Amino acid sequence: MTTSDSASSSLAALEARLAQDLEYLGWPGRNWMPARQVGGESVLDVAVIGGGQAGLAASVALAQLGIRAVVFDRSPAGSEGPWATTARMETLRSPKELTGPALGLPSLTFRAWFEAQFGLEAWTAMDKIPRLQWMDYLVWYRRVMGVDVRNDTAVTGIHPLPDATGVRLDLRTPQGERSVLARRVVLATGRDGLGGPAIPAFVNALPRSKWAHSSDEMDYGRLRGLRVGVVGAGSSAMDSAGTALEAGAHSVELLIRRPDLPRVNKGKGAGVPGLTQGHYDLPDELKWRIRHYINVANVPPPHGSTLRVSGHANAFFNFGCPILAIEPKGDSMRVSTPKGDFEFDFLIVSTGFKVDWPNRPEFDGIAAQVRTWKDRFVPAPGDEDQELADSPDLGPVFEFQERVPGECPGLGRIHCFCYPAALSHGTVSGDIPAISDGAKRLASGIASLFYREDFDHHYANLEAYAEPELFGDEWTPALPPQERN
Template sequence: MTTDFASLALSPSPEGLAALEQRLAKDLECLGWPARSWMPVRAHGGEPVLDVAIIGAGQAGLAAAAALAQQGIRAVVFDRSPAGNEGPWATTARMETLRSPKELTGPALGLPSLTFRAWFEAQFGAEAWGSMDKIPRLQWMDYLRWYRRVMSVDVRNDTAVTGIQPLPDAAMVRLALRTPAGAQRVLARRVVLATGRDGLGGPAVPAFVNALPRSQWAHSSDEMDYGKLAGLRVGVVGAGSSAMDSAATALEAGARSVELLIRRPDLPRVNKGKGAGVPGLTQGHYDLPDAFKWRVRHYINVANVPPPHGSTLRVSRYPSAFFNFGCPVLAVEPQGAAMRVATPRGDFVFDFLVVSTGFKIDWRSRPEFDTIASHVRTWKDRFVPAPGDEDQELADSPDLGPVFEFRERAAGQCPGLDRIHCFCYPAALSHGTVSGDIPAISDGARRLASGMASLFYREDFEQHFANLEAYSEPELFGDEWVPAPPPAERS
């Protein structure tokens, strides 16, 4: 049995969702969530100072803000996208469903009433949940919009961070912002980068596209109207999940043909990352020896992640889709409005090329990080792998502290850098995959929030101790008992 989710989405049951929201509100009340405020109010030069500024209001940013609220720490979240379009789900993602199993609880932070399943069943019922294979992508976005509302996350949309500057003498960080009202700046004691898969860089773009005008190619992460590919001969470089989704979207938009140019002689069959996803790794990866961390992440990188079964079938059902193995791109030559692509298996003529070549850490592509980029300690500064185990992605990954904080490459050259916390995909080598992907995002958010609570308390210890000394709310008033006379005086 299958369920027509498109028709379900047109006729939800608001009463069911309202009841769930009441249950969630009661759960939060019983847990004392958000916790009472305990952070000292700060100002600097007449400007208010935020406890925490989070950059990015996708699932990582939302989970981080909600976890901080449980610790009584207020966060303000800034996102460059319009409200409701945060993250990739409604913009650049093109899969029909999520790739993760539907049972994973994602950013729910241990609250049953906050899970996608609870949200879904409240509207469409348990039978619809049982018949669903994987979560439809746009429904996940709807769920995150609901999550933001019911958890009262303070998000400032249409706000891009254009600069970030530690102020060590003031023990805070200054953010420069571009907002609808013009350029602004804010101060925060700590900053969290919840900036996603490309959080410290951008698309990995192969050099051969430099031969083409920008109108003839796109990276799979670009926002693009695939309808313009109708009737065209399209090449897709790569065979990962995004490549399959891009190829399928082009075919569904009416592309005349789609040729997948696949460097490998075959597609990987097993997602090794799933085999690593056990609580021991989630909780223990940070404490592993360096060689073990590298070994795990490098093995997964080399094994490569296969595209999902459904995504691959979505492409192969079209007779105009062609899987070309052992077919790396050797050269690209423009030919008028078309192009010729040379490969070991021969030349292809395309009207448009999609490169699905992943992402890379590239500080140069993120000018907002100019003041800190050269000072961030990376794994190539920390660890030398065995010959044959070199891995550029891992070498470029930041060497993070226990609360996801950046460390200085040279001590004293960028004081205050450790007030910036990297809660996005490049944290994977240091902490494991707890800062971006659905399976362990709650674990990562709680690690971040509890670690920040500890840092703040230690930093403000003298004030908290003074508060302890000044605390004067009586527990007893002196009239709860009568002092006994000495035994000899008792009659």
């Protein structure tokens, strides 16, 4: 048997073990949801927008509770999420031991999948999980858990209906434009879930062909021989710089506002079960306090990503170096900073993401109605934070809430299970460490809401339930004591 045959055999054995585990646990759960139709049109229980790790975990957690979900993703199969497209790190940033979207199933973990194919020795030798291997694992996860993903399908409109019917989604599919109705919708749309890249104003001085955001899909081979500037020093900046250097850039200058790189990932230090489970129940002041502290402290780039850049002699770390102005200069540009002027042929801005409703036309029907934190909370002087202020103020099941009660009935049927939920719920809706906790919370909350809405249906089923436990012949009625011999 070849090594490849052996790996296939071991993976098949793992899949058989997982199937047995799922059978033992009764997963997926028994279907208890009433079928709904409106005007002859079938209504989905839940539509999940986004087939990355958050969308997969949400769908599987719902299935455990007997709730059917259909996942829509605009990307081709195998390209969901950033891993095989815009992510440029060599490995994941999370420790390999984290169980991610496995939802408490040992046989569904990355480690089980990896060891089945490559063995314990290879697992022990691994430092962090290779990025593309994580994508391979998610493809396997989708297959073995039977997640219903409709690829190449973009959601172009989201319309909550006022009569408790649900939410109508406009879709662009390979077969043309269509729409579906869903009782509830889950937005599992990732880091830029309610917006897009945060683009600094200074790039307006440049033609679009001369700059890119670190999240753009781009062939870095085009940077070969060019003088490249990278704005920022976070994880994505290091990944972009490293990719540019490996693609043969003439030089890469990192322009870093801070006088030094942060050394400690405070968010990692905050990741305890108490915070994961209890963040939502904290008072507003404490929610803001912890998220603002992490934002201000900033997250350092990973050790390996930084070495990936600094190992090149043509990489330069420029601290205390914010951009003051940019001026086009023929085919290049002059970039002015407090440390002097730089000349670049291309600029990469790694400036993060922001809530930006106008950047997402599919949200036009709800954007003005969503209540945000700035609508209800005023931080202490000096603790202002635009990212937090723009965050949606979510209910206990990640649901949007109306800015003005009564003006957008049905808005609460849309659940924000992506990064902008972090202020309301903590980081349980996208990042690997607590994605299973978030998915379980979402699924159990949606199950509760469905039960409440369908109470009359379930009560009628209770009244109509007639399967006997006893048939009346299991005993003989006793005679009165005085009649017994």
